[in-house]
Amino acid sequence: MLAAMPDSAPSPLSAGGASPRDGAARATPRAGGDACPGTLRLHRADDGALARVRIPGGVLSADRAEALLTAAARFGDGELHLTSRGNVQLRGLGTQCGGELAGLLTDAGLLPSAAHERARNIVASPLAGLDDSPSIRSWLTELDRLVCGSPAAAALSGRFLFALDDGRGDVDALGADVTLIAEGPAGAGAALLRIGAADEVFRVPVAEAPRAALRAAEEFLRAARDSGAWRVKDLPDDVRARLIGTIGAASGPSVPRPRPRTATPPAPGLVGTAAITADVPLGRLTPTQWQLLTDTARRYGGELRLTPWRGIVIPGPVPRPEAADALRTLSAAGLITAPDSPWTGVGACIGHPGCAKSLSDVRAEAGAAVGVPGRLPVYWSGCERRCGHPHGEWIDVVVTPDGHRISHVRGERRDPPTTVGNDSARLAAAVAEARA
Structure with a gap:
């Protein structure tokens, strides 16, 4: 499901550890540094x-x-928030807790x-190896080890974003900067390397795939030095083309493989007898x-993804x-355990009152509009930034001073929007019609 990514790019509260101050949109240098939050910032x-x-790959013991x-209870509001990259956010923290929080996590x-x-x-395919x-x-x-061991990667x-796809195309569709795709059965086949949204991929030896991904990231940093880009998509077109050419020259042959348009998440429920x-x-x-x-995880393999x-x-x-018993227990606790749940595909940013920039309590509005599951996911945003929005095809609901603007997004395309006033019944009906 969908939740809030960062509220904004507000004032950082440094808790030890500096952050790189690079950044640019396309060929225009960004006005400020990368304010993306962490545990030390x-x-x-x-x-x-x-x-x-x-949480690399979303894998947690x-x-x-x-x-x-323990960290959420000791330093924050007790709740844990999942992000669109399989990470965890802690909210309601005291501004002086950084050192103690870092110590606990270390x-x-x-x-x-x-x-x-x-x-x-x-990010990694969450069902990899389970079906x-x-x-x-x-x-x-290996990739996490290499990243942590590379002085350059600290920048x-x-x-x-790195993505590791098991071949089904789920995380390949998420718009990562460097993607590795498994091709063929486990322990055989090849690894495919994609840079940004390129429609071609490069074949690399399976055993060398993580190192190839790190080299691609380090090459990106060199290419971005003048433009100050944070991500591959931010590079000027000519710089991005040269980057892909440089990486291709050091990799194997290229093959056409367009990135999937829409990611398909695991359906809630059972994966045979392999997973819940x-x-x-x-x-x-x-x-x-x-x-x-x-x-529940302790009862089985001791792992959560x-x-x-x-x-x-x-x-x-x-x-x-x-x-079956575990699913009933999880459902009774308010979690989604079947695809026909009214909450399936419904997401929202943190909204008001957690975010000062939000024009509305979009989480409450999303809950009030929940009804029959729709064909398309819907994401509610309290302002134009749309923090944490999905990729692919989805219904975009944005609060504006004039009401709620609803539009159908298909990758880079956006249909003409419809604006609905602040009437909860009309809004719920409009969203349901758009999702259908």
Whole structure:
């Protein structure tokens, strides 16, 4: 499911560790530095300071999940918020808690490198190795190790994204800067390397794939030196073309493979006997819900996988009778355990009162408009920034001074919008019609 990404780019509250001050949109240098939050660089929001804890691949042991719950209770409002990159945000933090928070996360193994904590942005196919797809765990482990060991990679923006796709195209569709795609069965086949949204990919040896991904990121930093771009898509067209050519010259042959237009998240429910999946309404987890998910994970393999769609996969094996009981328990706790839930596909930014820039409490509005599940996901934004919005095809609801503007987004295309006044019944009907 969908939840809030950063509220804004407000004043950073440094808690040790500097951040790179690069940045530019296309050929125009950005006015400020990269204000993307981390655990050593907290951000001020209307509901307190905010920390974002990077969880590479979304993979959490039950022990580390417990540590995050402890951090939320000790320093914040107790809740845990999932992001569109499978990370965790802690909200309502005191502005002076940075050092203690960093110490707790370091002790738990969640902060292996202070210099690289915001560069560890890696999403991975959450069902990899659980169905008929290959496991990509070795790629994830090795890429995170390489990133943390590269002095150059510490300069990557907190927005720069790696994706590890098991071949099904789910995270390949998320618009990462560097994507590795498994081709063929586990332990065989090839690895494909994509740079930005390029329609071609390069074949690289499977064993060398993580190192090829790191080299591509380091090459991007060299290419971005003059433009100050934070991401591949921010590079001027000619610079981006040269970057892809340089990486291609050091890689294997190129093959055409357009990026998928729309990501397909795991359906809530069961993955055979291999896993339990549950989505989180608006990505917001209470302490009770988080503890329940952690306890459920301990009952089986002891692992949770946070998805880029604000969901959680609990790998098994899970015997069928036990799985049915577990799903009933998770559903009773308010989690989404079936595709026909009214909450399926519904997301929103943090909105008012958590964000000063929001014009409305969009989470409450999204909840009030929940009805029959729609064909398309819908995302509610309290302002034009649309923090945390999805990729691909979706219904965009943005609060404006004149009402709620509703438009149908298809990748880079956007249909002419419709504006609905602040009437909850009319708004819910308009959103339902657009999603259908």
